[in-house]
Amino acid sequence: MTDSKPMSGMPETPCVIIDAERMNRNIQTMAEVARKHNVRLRPHAKTHKIPDVAKLQLEAGAVGITVAKVSEAEVMAEHGIADIFIAYPLVAPGKIERAAALSRRIRLILGVDSDEGAARMNETAGRLGVQLTVRLEIDTGLRRSGVPYDDAAALAARIHALEHLKLTGIYTFRGALLQQRPTLDLADAGEEEGRIMVQLAERMRAQGIPIADVSVGSTPTGAYAAAVEGVTEIRPGTYVYQDRMQARFGVCGLEDCAGSVLVTVVSRPSPDLAVIDGGSKTFATDVQPNSAPLMLEGFGHVVGYEDAVLERMSEEHGMLRLGPEAQRKGLKVGDRISVIPNHICSTVNLHNRVLFRQGDVLEPKRVAGRGMLE
């Protein structure tokens, strides 16, 4: 798990620390969920972007991984990951060509959600003499990519008819939809996700399209979607580290969060204000405080200071508002504290490396898949 020399003692801040024991426990827990429901687990690597973490997931039972970019797939393949699903509509000719090249080396599955995208892939595949395995992305309410649910069966038939594409499954993602709901019922959301996807697969099969894979599920909904008869695969990502958002969803406890940011107090201008050396270039700001339904207070959970709120940030400053208890405990210039970020995936994406902590040893690990241009 080491990229460079293990360190002992305290690292400079700010830095992301990954508690290896918690991570390993999270990996095992989700693998067990998949085994229990007899579905395949294909974790989304967006959270960690580290090939060695993907390998731990595979060792625990995952059948392969999911990524969002062909460049990420290339990095993972270079490091020996041999079964990858790019769950994203590739439409640029250069990217499709690279995917086609990669498909000669590993088991590769591509996402598709439009006639135009399918035509482009089919043309490239024909020209390069390969057959590309694809899954059709279904919009089940999130309104981002994915063919609208009611149009999906017809599009599937048209893709099925293309000579150089092999349509083997359908997939959807609904995790982020939970953030748009006024109330959270993960069991209902997950069950619905699985059920409507299985129904759609049945409709396609009745048209003669051999849909083998019904792939669903996110960290919050995965366990519930997996329980639906006919679902074949789940693709959770965040579970590997977990985060404050997932804890608020009720998916885990804060004590399961493997990722935290170590920061130093650099200024104490007033009794109720402590300034830390991490701002919006250290903590992601995509999951904002005080947004329904999560209503997270601040940009992260300040470990050990229950009434300290990471209330404001500029690029390199984080402003902690200290409540009475935190003021009583005291925080001096130079003190170090840990903050569990609202969203670990986008926070890790800000960092070139993370430090894996096992006991007293810290092992720096490059986030090899981050910052890929395409």
Next chain:
Amino acid sequence: MTDSKPMSGMPETPCVIIDAERMNRNIQTMAEVARKHNVRLRPHAKTHKIPDVAKLQLEAGAVGITVAKVSEAEVMAEHGIADIFIAYPLVAPGKIERAAALSRRIRLILGVDSDEGAARMNETAGRLGVQLTVRLEIDTGLRRSGVPYDDAAALAARIHALEHLKLTGIYTFRGALLQQRPTLDLADAGEEEGRIMVQLAERMRAQGIPIADVSVGSTPTGAYAAAVEGVTEIRPGTYVYQDRMQARFGVCGLEDCAGSVLVTVVSRPSPDLAVIDGGSKTFATDVQPNSAPLMLEGFGHVVGYEDAVLERMSEEHGMLRLGPEAQRKGLKVGDRISVIPNHICSTVNLHNRVLFRQGDVLEPKRVAGRGMLE
């Protein structure tokens, strides 16, 4: 300006494109502001984090640069920048030691804002046999780091008395304060910023502390603060590229924005929705839509599509809501569009490289100062 082979033709997306002509014009414009008011210009390199861009700023008349981290100063010094102000309170022993080492090689100024920080620097400087040049950071209303205004003169006297520190100036930053105000009057804000800092410097001089440098100013307030008699230096950062936030402040027009993100339409699930291949890992989310007083609509300005709004993002997806005009113009899967982000500094920070465009040629340039751990 080239790190690797110049490219012609269209690059893969998403990527940040810097229009070199606009950038050069912005660099000249701010240099002219400083010359006109006879103040020194020390741009904050946080926006670009590229040594060659810093050199262009120096060639245009800047006396040196400003950074936020000792690691950034080290990168810039390695590339030949010889006059650097770390406008950030360094408090960790390791960082102070590195700054002390750097101070033997270049002209280095350090920020300080507390007795504790000053004591730590003084101890390290004494131990290593150097004298460190420092400036005292003043809080003039932003409530992040900086000693409270009313406590500043007393703290300055205590720092002045320390043997191994040489206190030569005071500095403040108020740019982000504008985002907290209900209405924007840049001229008033800049004039006030300059005036209260000059008054404070006078008070310190009356105590026998030889304050030479009164350093203020941000991109929005710089020109107004520079006009105040007694201000000696301005430290704008964003001006080098400009962005949508600055255009909304009235500092520039959208046609002055040198930085944009090139993206591809990857999905068109419905007439009013186009999905692009840039989300919160491509566009910064620290300057949120619909926040007073800026009230920016969406996460960026969609060039050429006035009523298209980058309304929602997930990590790798951007959701454009298309108004009637954008729907009429049409946007097909595979089309490429440019988006001027709300905040260019934090957006550039997401990218390992940017592409400088000069005519038809694109030159990749590594964002050498990004992702520094400390």
